[in-house]
Amino acid sequence: MVVPYKHEPFTDFSIEENRNALESAIKQVEAELGKEYPLIIGGERIMTDDKIKVVNPANKKEVIGYVAKANQDLAEKAHKIADETFDWWRKTKAQFRADILFRAAAIIRRRKHEFTAHLVKEGGKPWKEADADTAEAIDFMEYYGRQMLTIDKGVEVNSRPIENNRFHYIPLGVGVVISPWNFLFAIMAGTTTAAMVSGNTVLLKPASSTPIIAYKMMEVLEDAGLPAGVINYIPGSGKEVGDYLVDHPRTRFISFTGSREVGTRIFERAAKVHPGQQWLKRTIIEMGGKDTIVVDKDADLELAADAITYSAFGFSGQKCSACSRVVAHEAIYDDLLNRVTAKTKEEVSHGDPSDNASYMGPVIDQGAYDKIMSYIEIGKQEGKLMAGGKGDASKGWFVEPTVIADLAPDARVMKEEIFGPVVGFTKASSFDEAIEIANNTEYGLTGAVLTKNRAHIEQAREDFHVGNLYFNRGCTAAIVGYHPFGGFNMSGTDSKAGGPDYLLQHMQGKTTSEML
Numbered sequence: 001m002v003v004p005y006k007h008e009p010f011t012d013f014s015i016e017e018n019r020n021a022l023e024s025a026i027k028q029v030e031a032e033l034g035k036e037y038p039l040i041i042g043g044e045r046i047m048t049d050d051k052i053k054v055v056n057p058a059n060k061k062e063v064i065g066y067v068a069k070a071n072q073d074l075a076e077k078a079h080k081i082a083d084e085t086f087d088w089w090r091k092t093k094a095q096f097r098a099d100i101l102f103r104a105a106a107i108i109r110r111r112k113h114e115f116t117a118h119l120v121k122e123g124g125k126p127w128k129e130a131d132a133d134t135a136e137a138i139d140f141m142e143y144y145g146r147q148m149l150t151i152d153k154g155v156e157v158n159s160r161p162i163e164n165n166r167f168h169y170i171p172l173g174v175g176v177v178i179s180p181w182n183f184l185f186a187i188m189a190g191t192t193t194a195a196m197v198s199g200n201t202v203l204l205k206p207a208s209s210t211p212i213i214a215y216k217m218m219e220v221l222e223d224a225g226l227p228a229g230v231i232n233y234i235p236g237s238g239k240e241v242g243d244y245l246v247d248h249p250r251t252r253f254i255s256f257t258g259s260r261e262v263g264t265r266i267f268e269r270a271a272k273v274h275p276g277q278q279w280l281k282r283t284i285i286e287m288g289g290k291d292t293i294v295v296d297k298d299a300d301l302e303l304a305a306d307a308i309t310y311s312a313f314g315f316s317g318q319k320c321s322a323c324s325r326v327v328a329h330e331a332i333y334d335d336l337l338n339r340v341t342a343k344t345k346e347e348v349s350h351g352d353p354s355d356n357a358s359y360m361g362p363v364i365d366q367g368a369y370d371k372i373m374s375y376i377e378i379g380k381q382e383g384k385l386m387a388g389g390k391g392d393a394s395k396g397w398f399v400e401p402t403v404i405a406d407l408a409p410d411a412r413v414m415k416e417e418i419f420g421p422v423v424g425f426t427k428a429s430s431f432d433e434a435i436e437i438a439n440n441t442e443y444g445l446t447g448a449v450l451t452k453n454r455a456h457i458e459q460a461r462e463d464f465h466v467g468n469l470y471f472n473r474g475c476t477a478a479i480v481g482y483h484p485f486g487g488f489n490m491s492g493t494d495s496k497a498g499g500p501d502y503l504l505q506h507m508q509g510k511t512t513s514e515m516l
């Protein structure tokens with residue numbers, strides 16, 4: 001029997017002992033920088049000449065490590081091994097697979113600060129954000145392990161007196177898991193272990209800017225008893241290896257988290273049936289967001305300003321859930337804007353995240369920096385710059401927390417995903433209009449409404465069309481098992497990571513009926 005699921009508590013860094021523990025873990029990580037990491041295919045470590053250079057986004061000169069890079073031949077080798085392994089892995093007991101996750105979660109929990117310190121360096125995450133990323137990785141393992149044990153019991157169906165009917169779920173086959181860099185541990189671990197615990201074998205292609213944490217997870221899973229060949233670690237170019245694996249006729253499903261551009265490309269390619277392919281590929285695709293906080297005229301404005309500031313600038317706005325637009329009732333617009341602007345200037349410091357004093361760290365790379373800075377220029381034309389607006393890419397990729405006011409609801413910075421520390425403000429003359437504006441993008445991931453009006457809460461519950469809607473709080477920080485996470489429209493397939501149905505998307509239902 002396992003104890004009931006409870007989410008992993010966050011570390012309180014106001015306690016000196018915890019601060020000291022993370023500081024020494026960061027020093028430990030610094031002492032081990034620059035190592036080389038091989039691919040893992042069928043348990044075999046394979047080093048390639050061509051390597052991915054992984055740098056600290058807060059300090060480009062600091063090389064976190066060099067990671068072997070898979071090409072199509074190695075991807076094919078990994079695919080073959082995953083396919084062969086599936087033959088016997090699919091028949092393993094759910095308890096055996098879940099126990100691997102429970103042991104892995106326990107290992108990570110014991111070495112929590114070591115992983116968090118690594119995320120500070122590889123992902124440029126401030127302490128609080130890195131700690132939450134580690135906690136969420138643990139949560140996914142604990143939650144999906146338990147969920148698999150429940151699914152394994154099967155579902156009751158009716159039988160007539162002359163028959164014995166059963167209905168249960170079986171795994172799909174070889175899955176390609178493609179993960180993003182922003183929740184470099186949690187999303188990578190959650191998507192990979194969900195596929196594995198439900199009885200599939202996996203080809204894991206992590207994001208090229210953050211592949212090392214995935215190697216570290218592989219080591220943990222091996223220590224926890226994961227047999228060779230079940231998960232194969234094959235970082236590589238998205239276009240070269242990604243396309244090859246997506247197109248492969250023996251790929252049974254693809255679990256992707258990332259941008260709308262790549263997600264829709266995968267969706268299209270996966271739909272094509274290739275010679276020799278025996279099934280229609282399943283896709284689990286979670287993409288971007290343009291997430292709105294609506295502030296009503298009677299809202300608690302201090303609460304709203306806090307919610308907006310953290311949702312917009314936590315991890316430099318690099319969350320698919322980040323608040324990148326505020327729709328405020330005209331009666332409180334100026335007051336709210338002034339409060340958010342003041343908080344941004346006074347409270348949102350930015351600097352090297354190795355220092356716990358930094359509220360915000362860098363953005364991930366030069367491409368992200370250039371994109372965000374170009375949107376800030378567009379925003380300056382479209383609205384009024386209230387805070388921030390500058391960047392500095394001399395040492396790491398740093399962008400100031402930026403507030404842009406008086407934007408039209410259809411301004412580009414109000415409709416396109418920027419994925420950086422930029423929040424735009426627009427005014428609505430009524431709550432109806434505010435909800436209409438909130439729904440005016442092609443996305444539908446998260447949103448929040450701050451109001452004391454019960455009727456408006458119920459109206460938003462029905463009409464604000466997002467997968468994760470929050471009331472009187474910010475729009476980020478979903479917790480596994482408490483806030484199943486996934487979006488509508490161009491935010492994805494609404495797979496609801498960390499929710500009760502998530503694993504079923506990696507499985508297929510089988511009915512057996514025996515005549516008596």
Ligand SMILES: NC(=O)c1ccc[n+]([C@@H]2O[C@H](COP(=O)([O-])OP(=O)(O)OC[C@H]3O[C@@H](n4cnc5c(N)ncnc54)[C@H](O)[C@@H]3O)[C@@H](O)[C@H]2O)c1
Nearest residue numbers: 179180181206207238239242243258259262286287288320
């Ligand atoms: N909805 C969610 O749950 C969620 C969570 C995190 C991030 N995101 C979104 O992810 C984006 C940021 O992440 P990103 O920059 O890593 O996204 P990205 O789409 O650039 O990359 C995601 C992954 O896809 C790979 N890839 C690139 N080209 C590919 C191809 N042709 N075939 C297969 N794989 C390919 C990349 O190497 C990476 O591993 C944002 O849009 C953000 O909103 C969404």
Ligand SMILES: N[C@@H](CCC=O)C(=O)O
Nearest residue numbers: 319320321476477478485
């Ligand atoms: N699940 C995270 C967002 C994941 C995407 O980046 C949140 O709820 O903030």
